[in-house]
Amino acid sequence: MKPMQKVGVVLGALLILFWCLLPVAWIISLSFKTQKSVEAGSPGFLPSDSGFAGWENYSSVIDNEQFRRAIINSIGISLIATLLSVIIATLAAYAIARLEFKGKRFVLTTALVIAMFPVVSLVGPLFDMWRAIGLYDTWPGLIIPYMSFTLPLAIWTLSAFFREIPWEMEQAAQVDGATAWQAFRKVIVPLAAPGVFTAAILTFFFAWNDFVFGISLTSTEAARPIPAALSFFVGSDPFNRPASLLAAGAVVSTVPIVIIVLLFQRKIVAGLTSGAVKG
């Protein structure tokens, strides 16, 4: 590389880091400001000497019953939705990658169309139906609608992964004397597991991030997930929110996701790009 290019790449890398981390650093900094200094209006990036709150905001967030419930709801609902959708998508993706059958394109097209679907369009009818059959403000009342965006994503990601698996190896193992089950477990499962895992992480992300269903199909802390709970934290006046407290809540609800990202970045990149580009 020419020196000019090298400088460009280094500057670019710094720009990327700045871009990605600035709002994160900002919300962390905000979460350490005292309520008083924020209300008094103390602009600036870092907390002032007198306006440093320590862990005060965090302890009040963690002591907050509604917030704790919301975290539990989010974890439970997202995990169940992920589990169901990955199981069902694995069956479908296996069939798409491995078998010749009529209607294959139909499945992929349906999934693609649904992935483009504006979820707000579903809110009205679901709101009406859920109230009629008693699913409003319950866990299943969110888990079922989450399938509308987690399933297409999982099917696309998984079918892209499964297409790369050399399925003949299973038969080769059987020829070498393995039973059908051994061949499947020892050969196919280890090859397929990373793909399934990637699909699960992406699906979990989507479910954890949902906001529209979360605010429309719940009314109490019985099922309200964390993004919705944060937006309803105190009052509905968008111009007078308890900023530092909310920032602490935001950090708490974001940390698990960021840890997942840090641990599995390679898989996530592979999943995101294969799902969308290679399909």
Add this chain to the structure above:
Amino acid sequence: MSTYVAPRVDQSDRTVAENKLGRLLVAPAIILMLIVTAFPMLRALWLSVYDYSLTAPDDRSFVGLRNYTTALTDSLFWSTTLNTVFIMVVTVAVELVIGFIFAMVMHRIIFARGVIRTSILIPYGIITVVSGFAWQFAFSNNNGFVNDWLPLVGADFNWFGQYGSAMAAIMVSEIWKTTPFMSLLLLAGLAQVSEDMIEAAKVDGASWWQRLWKVILPNMRSAIMVAVLFRALDAYRIFDNIFVMTAGAQGTESVSFLTYRQVIEQFQLGMGSALSVLLFLSVLVVAFVIVKVFRVDLAAARREG
């Protein structure tokens, strides 16, 4: 390597069996997807021809297409549509440029590769609502930092006080959050451009700029188009940031936001359903226009063409 020859099975029997098994395995997925989308959508279609408010459920009456004509002749519907299209066009265009620069850097970088790739996923992983909050507080003239940092902007400038700057703040949060996704898709596209071709162009004396426009970009056309299509449809559904940052104040409502407000806040299920159907149709129009105008070849992008 010796090739393994499958045991001879009657071809037609095998086809029938595969057909059956294939359909059995995809059935749960198809049934579930239709239950959670097609069925509610059909119900929205049905509700949309009624005057139906949850505050007076017994007064439901059939009104034909009146909800649609009301919506389509109301300036509010058109102003939200215009807002949504404006947000979509600006954010996708800006993301395409910044995302491409990021992708070029990630493609060429040798040191700290893992660190950069990990950090680029951070905006992607953060809840949209949280990024909305972060940017709302950042732009706040009361306790933010943007006014401090930006030259030419007074310390008291209220970003959420008028239409233009409020929209700018919303778009900044949207662009921040989704540029990484764009850049990862473009990075995958860049990886598919053959280095040999670039080298050949270099030997022929093409400048960096010429190589970019004549070799690199045309060869990643399908990746770019898929990225644009995905992001555009995603941007058209914009809701979370607007809800958090302005709650629709200063005329910053999107079509999704208007629909949500009709159904959930005002309990106008008939009118809200008509808006749902219109929103769905506009997404179809956007998809159709992008696919036709840019001739996106999804099959080729999936390497099947």
